[in-house]
Amino acid sequence: MTDHVNDQLQPMPDDWRRALAVVAHPDDLEYGCAAAVASWTDGGREVAYLLATRGEAGIDTLDPATCGPLREREQRAGAAVVGVTEVEFLDHRDGVVEYGLGLRRDIAAAIRRHRPELVITLNHRDTWGSTVWNTPDHVAVGRATLDAAGDAGNRWIFPELVEQGLEPWDGVRWVAVAGSSSPTHAVDATPGMERAIRSLLEHRAYIEVLTDQDPEEYCRTFLTANAQAAAARFGGRPAVTFEVFSR
Numbered sequence: 214m215t216d217h218v219n220d221q222l223q224p225m226p227d228d229w230r231r232a233l234a235v236v237a238h239p240d241d242l243e244y245g246c247a248a249a250v251a252s253w254t255d256g257g258r259e260v261a262y263l264l265a266t267r268g269e270a271g272i273d274t275l276d277p278a279t280c281g282p283l284r285e286r287e288q289r290a291g292a293a294v295v296g297v298t299e300v301e302f303l304d305h306r307d308g309v310v311e312y313g314l315g316l317r318r319d320i321a322a323a324i325r326r327h328r329p330e331l332v333i334t335l336n337h338r339d340t341w342g343s344t345v346w347n348t349p350d351h352v353a354v355g356r357a358t359l360d361a362a363g364d365a366g367n368r369w370i371f372p373e374l375v376e377q378g379l380e381p382w383d384g385v386r387w388v389a390v391a392g393s394s395s396p397t398h399a400v401d402a403t404p405g406m407e408r409a410i411r412s413l414l415e416h417r418a419y420i421e422v423l424t425d426q427d428p429e430e431y432c433r434t435f436l437t438a439n440a441q442a443a444a445a446r447f448g449g450r451p452a453v454t455f456e457v458f459s460r
């Protein structure tokens with residue numbers, strides 16, 4: 214018999230003021246996290262977004278030189294809907310992001326600039342559970358973010374960052390991985406759901422290529438079904454889930 218008590222997801226820690234969300238592409242946060250972000254910014258917390266790429270390889274019919282700026286605009290609009298005004302891009306190349314020292318250094322630098330207690334990233338594992346393969350960009354950025362949370366606190370790793378005036382920040386207490394098939398924590402998705410839907414809907418050019426469905430109906434169906442799927446493990450409440458790594 215399943216142990217329903219131990220099966221339950223824990224509420225996300227709430228004793229923090231600043232979060233930095235680090236993902237590979239425009240729309241990565243809107244496909245899951247945005248409802249949680251809306252609740253956090255409602256509560257007066259600061260959330261900033263850092264994207265490794267501009268998603269310029271995301272639309273088959275658009276040349277990257279046209280697609281990058283378009284997706285950047287959509288990302289900034291999507292962030293604004295959930296109260297996020299700081300959106301930064303690292304300009305790694307979409308589709309071929311490499312896990313390595315360069316990526317760790319870039320993310321560690323951002324962590325030192327923003328000084329977050331909570332870092333968010335997207336599923337760094339090979340699959341989304343079962344046999345649904347993840348993309349190499351998500352794996353690279355997720356892993357590098359988990360590593361960079363430590364790098365940011367050590368002055369002897371990437372000493373060139375200190376020379377640039379970026380003092381170590383050892384204040385990251387949690388790295389929370391969205392989209393994990395092994396979640397440990399959750400946030401009630403209900404208060405932020407309508408804004409999450411509008412936030413995803415801002416990626417209209419991308420979504421219109423992806424599906425023939427009405428874009429709003431597509432966003433609503435996808436996000437509410439995802440949140441509802443987690444409800445059984447969160448006291449019946451639709452939820453955004455995270456696998457939380459404490460530091």
Ligand SMILES: [Zn+2]
Nearest residue numbers: 237238241351
């Ligand atoms: Zn992505």
